Amino acid sequence: MSDDLGVTGGAEGIEVGIEDLRRASASLQRASDAVVKATPRETGVELPTPGVPVVGPDWGLGTRVLGAPTDLVPLVARCRHDLDDLVADVASAVERLRRLSREVASAAATYEWAEAAVRGLIDGVHVQAMATAWLVTELTGQAFGLLDEGSGWDVGVVPVSQTRSSPVIASADWLLSGLEGLSHDGSVRVVEVPVADGTTTWVVQVPGTHGGLWRGDEVPMDWPANVSLMLRNTGASKIAATKALEQAQRGRSRPGDRVVLAGFSQGGIVAAALASDPDFGRRHRVSHVVTAGSPIDQFPIPVSTTVLSLQHRADPVHALDVSPPPGRRHWTTVTSGAATTATGPFRFHDLPLYRRVAARADRSGDVSLTAWKRGAAPALTPAAGSRAVVHEFRSERRWQNRDS
Structure with a gap:
């Protein structure tokens, strides 16, 4: 299978393309205005209004030819004729610039409308899928306790x-490498990185699903937590990551930390x-999110946070949100068809495989990925002579329905 990387969004996303079209339209309009403004000053010629017949300048030469050298008369006539042609050409060029400006602006509006229409259809499908999932999990939760995380x-x-x-190392692969060392007992890692601007970057690394299916167990990263996160934007694993970060920061964080x-x-x-939680965002400056094999395309992550989402074309897990990657400036999605040595139905949902995809993305010269790396460097490059501190935590769900 090909390992060619596909890149969506970021510096070359459709959102950026629409902005570029609008900037081009404005530039064309400014250019036409500049020509109109400069022509009278440079030549004494007033450009006509488009559609009005062009009349050349009258410098009074026609009334003063008598008494001038007779060989000057043809030269003056030719100059006047050439100037008339030049004025007409400039007026035509100005009109073409204005027309092109309008067409480019119209193209930008059309692309924006089409993108909004497609996104609206996708949102509708997503809502229906999530509503169906909610109904199924509610029924199975009440009847059997399957995928039931409760409400607290x-x-x-x-x-x-x-x-x-x-x-x-300021790279996507380094961010994922820390996940491989986390044990499947509710572990969360927080890496404290002093950076050159005098602030600290707090890297929170959260592993994948592990634990039970039924009513949840002591491990917060179990299957019921997946359901709660996708349907309610909260869950035990989210609370575990939040508490781990805030314990690591206690007495050590400062304003401006990332x-x-x-x-x-x-x-x-x-x-x-x-990153989508306004309350968390008020307390923490989330600069970057990096995910691998995660269905996050419908999360309303604000533009102040830069997203890098790694997806494998054969991995069904990241597609569970029934949404394609967004084409936003702050959101870059990398898709890959890399081969794997893993086995089983979820062999492409494999962290070592995604680390290889991340390493490929780190080496890529793609414009969007280059912009992501440049933006991540200030947050992930330690200050000279400093060492990062790794805080390891173990989390446990004290299941509220255990005795019910």
């Missing part, structure tokens, strides 16, 4: 260790849910 989450988070890390959220599968949904 009492989550405890306990620090496990704090160590100095090896140097941080937060970078990274996750695989459910961990990516947690990252998108946190």
